[in-house]
Amino acid sequence: MKILLKGGRVINPENKFDAVADVLVEDGKIVKIGAGIEDKADEVYDANGKVVTPGLIDLHVHLREPGQEAKEDFESGSKAAAAGGFTTICTMPNTKPAVDSAALVRSLKMRAQEVGVVNVEIIGAVTKGQEGKELAEMGDMLEAGAVAFSDDGHFDPSAKVMLNAFDYLHTFDKVIINHEEEPTLIEDGVMNEGHRSAMLGLKGRPTVAEDIAVARDIMLAEYAGSKVHIAHISSARAVDIVRQAKKRGVKVTAEATPQHLTMTEECVNLFDTSTKINPPLRAAKDCEAILEGLKDGTIDAIVTDHSPHAQEEKDREYIYAPSGFPGLETSLGIMLTDLYHEQKLDLPLIISKMSYEPAKVFGLNAGKLSEGAQADITVIDPELEWTVDEKEFYTKGSHSPFVGRKLKGKAVLTMVKGKVVMQDGKILD
Numbered sequence: 001m002k003i004l005l006k007g008g009r010v011i012n013p014e015n016k017f018d019a020v021a022d023v024l025v026e027d028g029k030i031v032k033i034g035a036g037i038e039d040k041a042d043e044v045y046d047a048n049g050k051v052v053t054p055g056l057i058d059l060h061v062h063l064r065e066p067g068q069e070a071k072e073d074f075e076s077g078s079k080a081a082a083a084g085g086f087t088t089i090c091t092m093p094n095t096k097p098a099v100d101s102a103a104l105v106r107s108l109k110m111r112a113q114e115v116g117v118v119n120v121e122i123i124g125a126v127t128k129g130q131e132g133k134e135l136a137e138m139g140d141m142l143e144a145g146a147v148a149f150s151d152d153g154h155f156d157p158s159a160k161v162m163l164n165a166f167d168y169l170h171t172f173d174k175v176i177i178n179h180e181e182e183p184t185l186i187e188d189g190v191m192n193e194g195h196r197s198a199m200l201g202l203k204g205r206p207t208v209a210e211d212i213a214v215a216r217d218i219m220l221a222e223y224a225g226s227k228v229h230i231a232h233i234s235s236a237r238a239v240d241i242v243r244q245a246k247k248r249g250v251k252v253t254a255e256a257t258p259q260h261l262t263m264t265e266e267c268v269n270l271f272d273t274s275t276k277i278n279p280p281l282r283a284a285k286d287c288e289a290i291l292e293g294l295k296d297g298t299i300d301a302i303v304t305d306h307s308p309h310a311q312e313e314k315d316r317e318y319i320y321a322p323s324g325f326p327g328l329e330t331s332l333g334i335m336l337t338d339l340y341h342e343q344k345l346d347l348p349l350i351i352s353k354m355s356y357e358p359a360k361v362f363g364l365n366a367g368k369l370s371e372g373a374q375a376d377i378t379v380i381d382p383e384l385e386w387t388v389d390e391k392e393f394y395t396k397g398s399h400s401p402f403v404g405r406k407l408k409g410k411a412v413l414t415m416v417k418g419k420v421v422m423q424d425g426k427i428l429d
């Protein structure tokens, strides 16, 4: 089976390739990239005016299997990923039970093979049951195919447990991803602490909770000589702490979400729980710091933190609703509309932070649009105008704050291992 993608703007962040070219795919691999490829193909796709990129990669999604399939499962979540232009997603272990054993990693990898529309990678827990006490069997999980470790969705383990975890992982060269908020400073908090939380009468979660958690984990990783990856960074101070650590040579990487880049605490109102997320939406100066961090290399990856919940849960009152919203189907559109078209970030940088660089953070063999690579490819129409409509989502999750927004730019084709799995917004069988 040969597929030819003709005449698109091909961007490969790995070697900074950015030119109009054809891409020939055969038997699941990219076999040729260049101008005017004449080979006869079974299918020819006209990519004129579109952008052909490495398949997008999301290091931070919550697919809710096992145990909470009413919120999301591997099938619905991976369809949402394909619709959003992602070819690889990495799912977090805050499930029921938590993914803390090799047996669970293996069974999820089988589920991914059976029902996954895109590549689904498994993140294992750092501690047993994500309870923050005893280390989980990380070595066994690695052998079973886990790509990273995290207690995300729960509070950070104590310094002592974290140091043990970093020491343990040192020899394996894998990252620990931490949700960075010091638990004693955020109890019952539902939004950023500041003027707005006071006005709304809501309990706050201060940025200092994030700042000291980031500082602590960087210092622990530095001491152990291990790798740490900062989850969904949201505070300006934390961005600077990562910047300074990188300068000293600490093996630290960081990710940010489109929502923390483009929305602030001013968006929070008591009658719309879609803005309730952890860490919370912050202030404009924090958004600006995240933007700077992306530009100067402090922040390595854009992730969605896709966190679907059932409609009835998000329909609760603000203080009782669970935090998080589904982001796989809006991430690229928001990045293109609010950052590329607003001339805040250029297209190659956005693509790099959504494919090549995240692959490097986890050591995934992906994120490259080069001859010989697996044919995981996304075709993007940067000018396509569309409106976010919850009814068209493949995710089971509801309550995205982006519903109703008019966006410019969308993935129009997603190819996984040489097979077109999404075209023009529709998942193909």
Ligand SMILES: NC(=O)N[C@@H](CC(=O)O)C(=O)O
Pocket: 062, 094, 152, 153, 154, 179, 276, 277, 278, 279, 305, 307, 308, 323, 324, 325
């Ligand atoms: N980000 C969120 O607001 N929610 C996440 C958990 C988490 O990342 O803390 C979830 O699993 O729902």
Ligand SMILES: [Zn+2]
Pocket: 152, 153, 179, 231, 232, 278, 279
């Ligand atoms: Zn988190």
